[in-house]
Amino acid sequence: MADTPYAVEMKDIVIRFPGVLANDHVNLTLQKGEIHALLGENGAGKSTLMNVLAGLYKPSSGMISIHGETVNFNSPKDAIAKGIGMVHQHFMLVPTQSVTENILLGLDDPKFIMNLAEYDKKILALQDQYGLKVDPTAKIWQLSVGEQQRVEILKTLYRGANILIFDEPTAVLAPQEIDDLIQTMRSMVAMGKSIIFISHKLQEVTAVADRLTVLRKGVATAEGIRVAGVTREKLAELMVGREVVFRVEKKPQKAGDVILSVEGVSAENNKGIKALNNISLELRKGEILGVAGVAGNGQSELAEVITGLRPCTGSIKINGEEVANQRPSKAIKSGVSHIPEDRTKVGTAPNLTITENTIMKNYGDAPIGNGWSINFTEAREYARGLKKAYDILAPSVRTMARKLSGGNLQKVILAREISSSPKMMVAVQPTRGLDVGAIEAIQTLLLDQRERGTAILLVSEELEELLSLSDRIAVIYEGEIMGIVDAENADINEIGLMMTGTKRSEQ
Amino acid sequence: MRSRLNTLFDALLPVFATLAALGVGMIMLLILRVSPLEAYGALWEGAFGSTNAVAETLVKATPLLLVGLGICIAFRANVINIGGEGQMIVGGILATQIGLTFTEAPGWLIIILAMIAGFIGGAIWGGIPGILKAYFRVNEILSTVMMNAIAVQLMNYLLRGPMIDPTQLEKASKIPQTARLVESFRLLRWAPTRLHIGFVIALVLAILVYILLWRTTLGYRIRAVGQNPHASRYGGIRVRRRMVTALLLSGAFAGLAGAIQVYGVNYRMITDGSASGFTGAAGFNGIVAALFGQLHPIGTIPASIFFGALLVGANKMQRVVQIPSALITALNGLVVVFVVSSEIWRRRRQRQRLAFARAAEKDDAPPPSEINPSAEEASTS
Numbered sequence: 001m002a003d004t005p006y007a008v009e010m011k012d013i014v015i016r017f018p019g020v021l022a023n024d025h026v027n028l029t030l031q032k033g034e035i036h037a038l039l040g041e042n043g044a045g046k047s048t049l050m051n052v053l054a055g056l057y058k059p060s061s062g063m064i065s066i067h068g069e070t071v072n073f074n075s076p077k078d079a080i081a082k083g084i085g086m087v088h089q090h091f092m093l094v095p096t097q098s099v100t101e102n103i104l105l106g107l108d109d110p111k112f113i114m115n116l117a118e119y120d121k122k123i124l125a126l127q128d129q130y131g132l133k134v135d136p137t138a139k140i141w142q143l144s145v146g147e148q149q150r151v152e153i154l155k156t157l158y159r160g161a162n163i164l165i166f167d168e169p170t171a172v173l174a175p176q177e178i179d180d181l182i183q184t185m186r187s188m189v190a191m192g193k194s195i196i197f198i199s200h201k202l203q204e205v206t207a208v209a210d211r212l213t214v215l216r217k218g219v220a221t222a223e224g225i226r227v228a229g230v231t232r233e234k235l236a237e238l239m240v241g242r243e244v245v246f247r248v249e250k251k252p253q254k255a256g257d258v259i260l261s262v263e264g265v266s267a268e269n270n271k272g273i274k275a276l277n278n279i280s281l282e283l284r285k286g287e288i289l290g291v292a293g294v295a296g297n298g299q300s301e302l303a304e305v306i307t308g309l310r311p312c313t314g315s316i317k318i319n320g321e322e323v324a325n326q327r328p329s330k331a332i333k334s335g336v337s338h339i340p341e342d343r344t345k346v347g348t349a350p351n352l353t354i355t356e357n358t359i360m361k362n363y364g365d366a367p368i369g370n371g372w373s374i375n376f377t378e379a380r381e382y383a384r385g386l387k388k389a390y391d392i393l394a395p396s397v398r399t400m401a402r403k404l405s406g407g408n409l410q411k412v413i414l415a416r417e418i419s420s421s422p423k424m425m426v427a428v429q430p431t432r433g434l435d436v437g438a439i440e441a442i443q444t445l446l447l448d449q450r451e452r453g454t455a456i457l458l459v460s461e462e463l464e465e466l467l468s469l470s471d472r473i474a475v476i477y478e479g480e481i482m483g484i485v486d487a488e489n490a491d492i493n494e495i496g497l498m499m500t501g502t503k504r505s506e507q
Numbered sequence: 508m509r510s511r512l513n514t515l516f517d518a519l520l521p522v523f524a525t526l527a528a529l530g531v532g533m534i535m536l537l538i539l540r541v542s543p544l545e546a547y548g549a550l551w552e553g554a555f556g557s558t559n560a561v562a563e564t565l566v567k568a569t570p571l572l573l574v575g576l577g578i579c580i581a582f583r584a585n586v587i588n589i590g591g592e593g594q595m596i597v598g599g600i601l602a603t604q605i606g607l608t609f610t611e612a613p614g615w616l617i618i619i620l621a622m623i624a625g626f627i628g629g630a631i632w633g634g635i636p637g638i639l640k641a642y643f644r645v646n647e648i649l650s651t652v653m654m655n656a657i658a659v660q661l662m663n664y665l666l667r668g669p670m671i672d673p674t675q676l677e678k679a680s681k682i683p684q685t686a687r688l689v690e691s692f693r694l695l696r697w698a699p700t701r702l703h704i705g706f707v708i709a710l711v712l713a714i715l716v717y718i719l720l721w722r723t724t725l726g727y728r729i730r731a732v733g734q735n736p737h738a739s740r741y742g743g744i745r746v747r748r749r750m751v752t753a754l755l756l757s758g759a760f761a762g763l764a765g766a767i768q769v770y771g772v773n774y775r776m777i778t779d780g781s782a783s784g785f786t787g788a789a790g791f792n793g794i795v796a797a798l799f800g801q802l803h804p805i806g807t808i809p810a811s812i813f814f815g816a817l818l819v820g821a822n823k824m825q826r827v828v829q830i831p832s833a834l835i836t837a838l839n840g841l842v843v844v845f846v847v848s849s850e851i852w853r854r855r856r857q858r859q860r861l862a863f864a865r866a867a868e869k870d871d872a873p874p875p876s877e878i879n880p881s882a883e884e885a886s887t888s
Contacts, residue, residue: 309741329743340741349735356727360742363727373723 005068007032007163007194008053008084013062015048015218022048023059024218028196030163035185035195037209037227039202039239041294041461044215046198050165053196054086055079066163085156086165089172091148095141099123099134103155126157131187146177153184164188165196170204171296172271182208200239200294202232202500214238236496240463250447255471256285259424259455260306265314265324266479267305275301276312277479283424283455288446290470290487291459293499298479299459300341303428306457307331307338318424332361335423339413339430341459343406347413350402354394355383357401358416386415391441407438414445425449428459443469463492477501513860517853521799524849525813528841535837539830546828553823554816560823562700566772568815570595570764570786572709574793575800575807576716577633577760582802583720584753585733586640590651591761591790592782593658594632598625598762599769599785600662603776604670606688606769614691621692622708622766629762630755632658637754641747647754655790659782666778684777694771703771709811712760716804729753761790792818795843798850817842 008030015023023045030036040046051057053064055073064071066082073079093102100119104110110119120136127133132150140148149169156164166185170178185195185208199205205212206227214222214235221238260283269275275298283289291299304310308323308331316324318334331338340346348357359379363369367378383397390411394404401409410430417425427446431439446469450456460466466473470487475498482498485491533543554564574591581588602621609617632654639645666683675682695704720726731739732749740746765786769776778784796814800806821835 307741327743327745328740329745332743338741342737345735346737346741349731349738351734352731356731359727360731360738364724369724371724374727376722 004032005065006030007067008196009063009065010049010053011063011065013049013052013064014060015045015052015057016060021218023052023215025062026213026215026218026220027223028213028220029224030194030196031211032194033189033192034210035189035197035208036224037205037212038196038198038215039200039205039212039235040215041200041239044239045218046215047167049215050086050167050196050198053079054084054165080159080161083160083162084165085159085161085163086167087149087152087156087169089167089169091152093140093148093151096139098137098139099143099151099154100136102140102151103136103158105155107159123154123158126154130157130184130191132184144177145172146180149173149177149181150184162192163194163196165198167198168200169197170199170201178204200500202235202497205235206232216241232497232500233493236500237493240492240496240499250468251451253286253451253471255287256453258282259285259319260457261315261317262306263315263317265302265305265312265316267301267310267312269298269301275479276305278314279476279479279481281474281481281484283457285423285455286450286453287472288450288456288458288470290466290473291457291476292463292466292473292495293461293476295461297476299476300428301479302476303338303341303426303457303459306426307336332420335420337361337417337420337422337425339410339417339425339427341428341432343409343413344402348401348409351400354387354392354397354399354401354404354412355380357412358383358386358397361416361420386412386419390415390445407434407441410434410438410442414442418445418449422449422454424455424457426457426459429461430458431460431462431465439465463495467492475499513856517856518801520849520853521801521810521846524845525842528838528845531841531845532838535834536828536830539834541828541830546824546830549824549827550817550820552820552827554820556823559700560819562697562702563819564812564816565706566701566703566815567787567818568811569703569706569709569771570768570789571793571796571814572706572713572807572811573764573767574761574789575797575811576709576713576804577629577757578794578797579716579800579802579804579807580720580729580760581633581753581757582797583733584729584750585736586637586750586753586757587648588633588636588651588754588757588761589648589791589794590633590636590654590758591764591793592786592788593651593655593790594629594758594761595765595768595786595790596658596662596782597632597765598629598759599765599776600665600670601625601628601762602766603685603688603769606692607670607686610689614689614693617692618694618770621770622763625762625764625766626759627762629765630759632762633758634751634755637751637758640754641750651754655782659780662776662778662785663780666776670776672775682777683780685775688770688774692770693774694767696771701772703767705767705771708767710808712763713804713808716760720804725749725752761793764789764793787818795846799846 006029010026010028013023013026026049028049038046048057052059055076055078071082094105100116100123103123104119123136132154134143134147134150140151169181173181189195197209209227211224211226212222213220213224216239262279262281265276265279266274267276279302281289291302293299301310305312305324306316308326308328311325314324315322318336321334323331323334344350359368359382363374364371368375368382380397387394387397392408392411392415394408401412404412430446431442434442443465446456446458458466458469467487467490472484473487473490473495474484475482475495477499478501482501485495529547536543536546553560555561578588602625605621605624606617636647636650636654639650640647663683666685670685672684672686675684696702720730728744728749729752731742731744732746736746776785792814796810797807799813800810817839821838825832825835
């Protein structure tokens, strides 16, 4: 080790945000000319760790050395100077400018006269070196996502990066583009570059990486182990873990009639890429169907399609009535309540009061409204009742929603959604980012609803939560249901494997 | 206690901003070798010094208030309406046409019809950009401004041709104006001043707009759409329709301002070729009045009177201390700049207070910029 120092050595890295330990004494070493995968679920602390390496955050404690030299980054500029380049998941490109212009953006050279043709040639030479083909004169908006990513890579290479961090690079790519990217990464390490590759897809990791580090809830569960020696089952276990923090009491209960039936539903996400592919599932009265999966595999789109917020093909019936491609108000009237993923952007209007937020779905109904006017005395009375019943901590019901903490905001949403006595509920990440007390309160509320006979579709990235709340668990991967298992005797490793798209369970 | 002080300070901020603007104006007056005391004395005298002065102030305030009410509605829905000028013109044209067509009808009927016509004319002129925004994603700031240009040319064409005063046709001068309205069609006046009942109408409407925005389903929907279109859609509100409604209503109030201008002050439409010849720039100044009134219909009442006073008082000031009229315009502009920037400052203070409150709770990770201050600059550069 003394003769060939690590390209990157991160030692005992602790990153503490107020109230959160994002990284807890994590070690990571990257050898020159290797591909090192950083594996973990969303929120495990992968991006935080890499942002430290890229100079965006300062660690609370710990040491970083680059090629044997201890460094202390104060800004991304310092990191770039040391040859570290990050290829972000969300591209940072100017759509109306050409490839060359984007690559030169922010550099001191050219100084004044933009002799683009000359730089086009330089960039072509760089492309030949690494096999990254893209027309330097093309405008960014004309390029495919895969080509845009190549521009991002060229940008870091042009700045002289020899340590490259890829932040979930395959998330946005089509299968063929993924193969090309893997090819590029291989040729880059062959040229002596070193790569850290953030991912939560086991297939890609085992296909491309030499070694890997696994993070779970900020702690490294595996540090720099060789990929060759481990099974995918083992990796899934390292990633999702098996300990259960606490379990709320769930009474055994027989599911009733079918409330929701989804048949052959496909839909596109906001970028126009297929997000749901021929999904079929059934949800019964008094049952919680959990949807497991790594974020961005179509869960949000599934929830939106059912609640009428997103167009789709196929059929969605609630109590036998078709609701696909109708207005959101139609789903609300059919008794569907929705706890959306984004509390502040979708679930509430931050600058409206608690009262105004709680009446969002019943402002037209007596005694609060009569169709054209709203009786705010009644509305406030109603909101006060909810505030008390759901233990929402706020000075008064006239308090603006934006002043509430995450847990209390979620309680406002739950209070509103539950008080409409829904037949069915779509809950997306209802406990994400909340403290333990709030999580328990909200999970108990969901189980109460189940006992009342509400059919609940629960989307969550927390496997423990799904296992303790759900009756059945459907695993979704790239917009497809990989299998549905009984929560009672589910094998967590099997679910982990399905979540990473490796195996379809036998039904 | 502290929060109450903060609220009071926020409410008085526009007043402080105005004082600061007058302070800067004082420097400009000193450079012109004019006594600021005398100048501002004249300003006050001109605006409030006599019954007639007060009446003139209120006459000027009326269209500002009406346009401002429409602006409150549009801005609450988070759509920007810069088309007050055009909407006033179209409202004025339609209202005038009613009065010129039915000269034999009873006065009360024509006045009601004319007000409705003005309301509808403005609604159409505001509704078109609304539909363009909601369904074709056309930026409403651009389209409302363009609609102003169209309205001006429409007015110039009509007043030179189809709607021209028949007596003007015989003269060589051919002044582009309509015939005068019959006496019985004119709005009630407090003689000998020019103050007309339109001001009272505007006051009543201010209360109605308050009720609309904070007591009705429609107002709730409009505000919800303005605050968070995603949440509104999720809550079952038809977001695009409400955007159109907001611009439509906004235009309608400006159109009504146009109609009242004709029936209360001018008794005819006349053009000098520009929009402000008819509107007195109330379509723009109404926006400022609404902002000054914190986009609250009731707050817009004193705000409009304030700007009305500034407009009327400035005339007197110009006459008494003999300063160029450009300075008056500059002074108006200063007030606008100071008031609008104080609004930005107020929001920043609010956000800071919120950030402090959040930090005290300590249950959220701060944004990265707070962890490593230099990081944000570098990543955006």
